[in-house]
Amino acid sequence: MSAQPRVVLxxxxxxxxxxxxxxxxxxxxxxxxxxxxxxxxxxxxxxLPDVVLLxxxxxxxxxxxxxxxxxxxxxxxxxxxxxxxxxxxxVIAVIRAGARGYVTKTISTAELAxxxxxxxxxxxxxxxxxxxxxxxxxxxxxxxxDVRPSFDPELDQLTTREREVLRLIAQGYxxxxxxxxxxxxxxxxxxxxxxxxxxxxxxxxHQLTRWAAExxxx
Amino acid sequence: MQxxxxxxxxxxxxxxxxxxxxxxxxxxxxxxxxxxPLRRDPDDRLAGGVAAxxxxxxxxxVTAVRIVLVVAFLVTQGWVVPLYLIGWLVIPPQGSDTxxxxxxxxxxxxxxxxxxLASLLVLFLLIATLNSQLLATYGWPQVVSVACLTLIxxxxxxxxxxxxxxxxxxxxxxxxxxTSGGRRRASRATKLxxxxxxxxxxxxxxWLLKEHESFSLLGPLAGLVLIASAVVLLxxxxxxxxxxxLVLERQARARAEERADIASRVHDSVLQTLAxxxxxxxxxxxxxxxxxxxxxxxxxxxxxxxxxxxxEVTSLGEGIREIQRDVEARHLVPVEVVTVGDCxxxxxxxxxxxxxxEATVNAAKWSGASVISVFAEVEPDRVIVAVRDRxxxxxxEAVPDDRKGVSESIHGRMARHGGEATVQSAPGExxxxxxxxxxxxxxxxxEPKPDEVRR
Numbered sequence: 001m002s003a004q005p006r007v008v009l010x011x012x013x014x015x016x017x018x019x020x021x022x023x024x025x026x027x028x029x030x031x032x033x034x035x036x037x038x039x040x041x042x043x044x045x046x047x048l049p050d051v052v053l054l055x056x057x058x059x060x061x062x063x064x065x066x067x068x069x070x071x072x073x074x075x076x077x078x079x080x081x082x083x084x085x086x087x088x089x090x091v092i093a094v095i096r097a098g099a100r101g102y103v104t105k106t107i108s109t110a111e112l113a114x115x116x117x118x119x120x121x122x123x124x125x126x127x128x129x130x131x132x133x134x135x136x137x138x139x140x141x142x143x144x145x146d147v148r149p150s151f152d153p154e155l156d157q158l159t160t161r162e163r164e165v166l167r168l169i170a171q172g173y174x175x176x177x178x179x180x181x182x183x184x185x186x187x188x189x190x191x192x193x194x195x196x197x198x199x200x201x202x203x204x205x206h207q208l209t210r211w212a213a214e215x216x217x218x
Numbered sequence: 219m220q221x222x223x224x225x226x227x228x229x230x231x232x233x234x235x236x237x238x239x240x241x242x243x244x245x246x247x248x249x250x251x252x253x254x255p256l257r258r259d260p261d262d263r264l265a266g267g268v269a270a271x272x273x274x275x276x277x278x279x280v281t282a283v284r285i286v287l288v289v290a291f292l293v294t295q296g297w298v299v300p301l302y303l304i305g306w307l308v309i310p311p312q313g314s315d316t317x318x319x320x321x322x323x324x325x326x327x328x329x330x331x332x333x334x335l336a337s338l339l340v341l342f343l344l345i346a347t348l349n350s351q352l353l354a355t356y357g358w359p360q361v362v363s364v365a366c367l368t369l370i371x372x373x374x375x376x377x378x379x380x381x382x383x384x385x386x387x388x389x390x391x392x393x394x395x396x397t398s399g400g401r402r403r404a405s406r407a408t409k410l411x412x413x414x415x416x417x418x419x420x421x422x423x424x425w426l427l428k429e430h431e432s433f434s435l436l437g438p439l440a441g442l443v444l445i446a447s448a449v450v451l452l453x454x455x456x457x458x459x460x461x462x463x464l465v466l467e468r469q470a471r472a473r474a475e476e477r478a479d480i481a482s483r484v485h486d487s488v489l490q491t492l493a494x495x496x497x498x499x500x501x502x503x504x505x506x507x508x509x510x511x512x513x514x515x516x517x518x519x520x521x522x523x524x525x526x527x528x529x530e531v532t533s534l535g536e537g538i539r540e541i542q543r544d545v546e547a548r549h550l551v552p553v554e555v556v557t558v559g560d561c562x563x564x565x566x567x568x569x570x571x572x573x574x575x576e577a578t579v580n581a582a583k584w585s586g587a588s589v590i591s592v593f594a595e596v597e598p599d600r601v602i603v604a605v606r607d608r609x610x611x612x613x614x615e616a617v618p619d620d621r622k623g624v625s626e627s628i629h630g631r632m633a634r635h636g637g638e639a640t641v642q643s644a645p646g647e648x649x650x651x652x653x654x655x656x657x658x659x660x661x662x663x664x665e666p667k668p669d670e671v672r673r
Binding site: 087106128129131132135136139167170171172173 | 513520521554556557558559589591593595604606608650
């Protein structure tokens with residue numbers, strides 16, 4: 001990984017793009033911008049950046065459309081989702097499509113740069129809100145009629161440790177603080193978070209979809 | 219007709235200074251009225267706008283003209299229809315000097331088609347006359363009508379053809395299909411339908427006409443039934459479409475109302491806040507405050523369906539967000555809230571909320587932290603609320619008295635309701651207050667999964 005990750009910004013707000021570009025410009029190599037799904041796919045396939053900073057909400061189909069299209073030809077490109085509205089079902093959808101993390105637009109520049117670097121290094125980045133969503137999604141008990149033979153039942157549940165890590169992230173702990181709190185190494189924290197991400201993306205659990213649908217109803 | 223007008227002009231219009239005779243003025247009035255030449259009025263038309271044109275030209279009500287036309291239709295046994303259509307052909311539309319006829323004259327194929335259709339009708343009527351006098355008397359004038367209509371259809375301007383299309387829309391029930399495949403399918407269905415109804419119509423009419431002597435009862439009855447089914451087959455889709463259009467229209471209205479509601483809300487809240495932010499741009503603290511308050515309000519409206527004035531607290535999540543709202547407003551410190559699960563409040567959980575509020579206010583007042591984090595999780599058997607800051611922290615062994623008092627009140631409150639509170643803190647390390655309240659069995663509400671392995 002080079003010292004300066006190469007980044008593509010995808011957001012339909014020009015104002016936001018130029019703001020991020022100005023703030024990240026010194027620490028990142030911003031190689032491209034796009035304001036919608038189709039141009040985003042084009043510029044990503046052309047530039048092949050390390051990280052794509054991807055708005056969850058895009059006029060032409062949402063962030064997951066970009067991820068799905070790019071993953072087919074270039075699975076090595078990593079995505080960091082960000083949004084201002086973070087309706088849980090949208091965020092979960094983007095993560096399940098393959099984003100390596102999610103942060104809110106209110107994040108500070110330093111934190112954003114840190115998050116991009118971590119995603120570029122292959123780690124997962126959970127904001128405190130996403131941690132809350134994930135705990136929520138995996139907490140709801142499967143109803144009897146929903147129990148179906150799962151390909152890998154391990155994927156449908158979080159371990160106690162993963163749950164603890166998520167709880168601390170939800171409380172605003174950094175990985176370092178979590179490591180100290182739980183007497184484990186930062187690397188182990190990262191492993192737990194990546195494992196949660198994998199479960200989130202691979203779980204065949206109906207619950208995740210149903211949970212999102214219910215959230216919209218209430 | 220244009221030429222005719224010019225003829226009129228030639229004998230009607232002597233030079234302006236040439237002493238116009240009275241009769242000529244009267245004749246001109248008769249033809250041109252006060253407001254100008256006779257023109258069809260496309261803005262107020264049912265078919266060709268002839269009635270409206272006449273009404274405007276003579277300065278009488280269009281309804282009166284239409285009533286006269288209908289009465290005349292009965293009196294003249296249908297001859298008004300071809301007259302009307304001839305008017306459509308020769309009277310130019312408003313704002314124009316060319317009529318449909320001037321174009322139709324050069325349309326040889328249209329002429330041939332008109333003649334063919336008219337002769338077909340003549341043939342049909344000849345047969346019909348042998349049986350039914352009534353049908354024939356009303357039918358004959360329509361020989362002319364058919365020819366005129368054909369010519370108008372082929373030669374009128376697009377906007378006028380639109381009117382004709384609307385008049386014959388009963389024949390075509392296609393909804394707004396967009397794909398060409400769908401359109402082709404739909405047009406084939408239309409052809410099938412037209413074909414079937416034509417067969418029914420022909421059979422029905424011929425039975426009515428031919429068999430009324432030998433099968434004097436059965437024939438006409440069956441004929442009527444067949445004609446009725448032909449009408450249903452022909453017009454049914456049109457009626458359906460009218461009903462569907464009504465529904466669509468109602469939906470569109472509902473959407474428009476919703477949009478208006480959203481617009482007014484955005485105006486009342488977001489735009490006002492943006493204006494305030496511009497005014498106070500030199501005060502970063504106030505700007506952050508305004509932006510956060512607005513974000514919270516918008517979020518609770520968008521994702522929880524709560525209107526800005528709605529402050530009633532019935533669930534734990536709402537209670538936590540109320541704490542967030544109040545502390546941010548009073549102490550100007552951002553509060554980050556994450557809640558997992560939710561449940562309705564009882565007195566124990568209300569006590570938990572009160573303790574959580576104390577802890578949050580403490581953190582805002584004393585810690586000096588730039589942000590406070592509040593985390594609430596509803597588990598099947600208990601509710602946990604953690605209030606955390608990265609501020610100064612303190613040595614729990616050597617707390618100042620005032621702080622100890624607050625701490626005691628948190629502890630005491632929790633203990634009285636069967637819960638417990640732990641305070642972790644160290645100088646320079648921030649403070650974390652964890653509140654745990656067991657849930658009683660009869661509490662209704664959200665149920666997270668019971669099959670979890672827990673610590």
